[in-house]
Amino acid sequence: MMSYRVFNSTLSIVQTEIDHFSENSALEDFHQQALSLPYFRNKLVTKILNNIPNHHVLIHDQTNYIDDNTFCIGVTDEILLIRKKISEYIREVVTEYQVLSVVDKKVIPKNNLVPFSEVFWWIRIDTMKPAMTYYFGPFDSLREAEENCNGYIEDLIEEKAEEITFDYQYFEPDSLTINRDVKDLQVENEQLWDDLEYAKFEKNYYESLFLFSPDSCLIIDNNGIIRLANGNAQEMLKTSKEKLMNSSVNLFTENGDFQQSLHLMCETNNGNGKNLDQKNHFFTIKLSLPHGEMICVSVKANIIWDCEHKMIGWHLSLHDITNLQETHDDLFRQSRYDSLTNLPNRRSLLEFLEKVLDQEQKGKNNQFAVLFLDINKFKSINDTFGHSTGDEVLVILAKRLMTCIRSFDHVSRLGGDEFMIVLTHIRSPHEAKECAYRIQESLSSCFHVSQKEIMVTVSIGIVIGDMDSSNLPKILSHADMAMYKAKKEKELFYIHDD
Numbered sequence: 001m002m003s004y005r006v007f008n009s010t011l012s013i014v015q016t017e018i019d020h021f022s023e024n025s026a027l028e029d030f031h032q033q034a035l036s037l038p039y040f041r042n043k044l045v046t047k048i049l050n051n052i053p054n055h056h057v058l059i060h061d062q063t064n065y066i067d068d069n070t071f072c073i074g075v076t077d078e079i080l081l082i083r084k085k086i087s088e089y090i091r092e093v094v095t096e097y098q099v100l101s102v103v104d105k106k107v108i109p110k111n112n113l114v115p116f117s118e119v120f121w122w123i124r125i126d127t128m129k130p131a132m133t134y135y136f137g138p139f140d141s142l143r144e145a146e147e148n149c150n151g152y153i154e155d156l157i158e159e160k161a162e163e164i165t166f167d168y169q170y171f172e173p174d175s176l177t178i179n180r181d182v183k184d185l186q187v188e189n190e191q192l193w194d195d196l197e198y199a200k201f202e203k204n205y206y207e208s209l210f211l212f213s214p215d216s217c218l219i220i221d222n223n224g225i226i227r228l229a230n231g232n233a234q235e236m237l238k239t240s241k242e243k244l245m246n247s248s249v250n251l252f253t254e255n256g257d258f259q260q261s262l263h264l265m266c267e268t269n270n271g272n273g274k275n276l277d278q279k280n281h282f283f284t285i286k287l288s289l290p291h292g293e294m295i296c297v298s299v300k301a302n303i304i305w306d307c308e309h310k311m312i313g314w315h316l317s318l319h320d321i322t323n324l325q326e327t328h329d330d331l332f333r334q335s336r337y338d339s340l341t342n343l344p345n346r347r348s349l350l351e352f353l354e355k356v357l358d359q360e361q362k363g364k365n366n367q368f369a370v371l372f373l374d375i376n377k378f379k380s381i382n383d384t385f386g387h388s389t390g391d392e393v394l395v396i397l398a399k400r401l402m403t404c405i406r407s408f409d410h411v412s413r414l415g416g417d418e419f420m421i422v423l424t425h426i427r428s429p430h431e432a433k434e435c436a437y438r439i440q441e442s443l444s445s446c447f448h449v450s451q452k453e454i455m456v457t458v459s460i461g462i463v464i465g466d467m468d469s470s471n472l473p474k475i476l477s478h479a480d481m482a483m484y485k486a487k488k489e490k491e492l493f494y495i496h497d498d
Contacts (some may be wrong), residue, residue, distance in 0.1 A: 044093045125152060127164050145193060210497075223248075239289075283299055344413075370420065375397070389454075432495070
């Protein structure tokens, strides 16, 4: 089990901003005078902390690395808020300081902040050897306390006291002498017990956050070994805690895909100049569960750093998006494929042609051919035999066209009775003619539809292009014109010639 301790990260920022505020104040300014005294400084710190969100940072008890995955704040926004609060509350603190400074005038502060009838000036003297605190007084004014201070210090020096420091305080001490050796030990002991109880509470709290998170959570090291898994992760992966612990996360993928995805994400982010410290990284991966079940998972990954800012692992949150991915795949297929013939549609054709024309696709043989097909007298087929028969004719034609091309060529239905074939990486226009002849041969036998025999012929417009000089609008326009030329002249095909 992991054990953490917590410290208030906001407190250090508040203290730093108060230091800056005090440094920017003039020496004679009441702001600096008030903030130089611990009482008023702590009063300001308390006011600010009580009126802004307090953020915390987890520190692992054993490794001392900082885990800021759970608590992460916008430091700039927080600093601006703290500065605003300093400006709001400094006036109250300075007002109280000024009231306490005007002792001789016996000014009673508003709201009876201090019972002046019971409070006087005292000299506080601390010595390291012996570890004591002495209070001398009372005095009616600060001036009177200052005039008497040296005499008390000289007395302590004669008594062999060492490392003497002194201060002036305006309050009523509980005791004139304090043995700090005993008192500090008692306070420290009480604080240790309080810290222990708080640490137990925090440990249970943050372990509960992980173990009972609604997400499926894993913690893995740099080698992809699972070090911790919560109940939801065990349920999603259908694997017991005993089998998950100290197993590789690639247990659920082929060829180390999971860990490769993490490393690839790091390399990609570094290559793009992005900051790996950013809170969340996302990717999607397919996992193979026991008994052959496959699920698609969205992964949110957070890097875990040690105290020296070295990456020591990952915190992973997994979400099963199998149904969502299936819906996405269905919608994608519907947007790219013809529902009747299952051939790619016009949109898919345009995307394929754009890839063909992409300069990165250039090779030694960068010629290609586009064949635009239109069924002759298709309207009469619909009128004579009905539209359902016409649909069957389109389906059979699509299947026969697929037998006339190579595996890397492309056949699509544009709509109605129009089809288009793209032949890639041809050596000469003769290959496009050969494809047209194969289509003619495939249509030489009748279409058997609903106990009817139907003869089908097509007109084909051919455009020969190359990846250097062709552009998509011209290709489609020239193919259309060539097809109508072939239909007009009652030829199988016509090749457009620039």
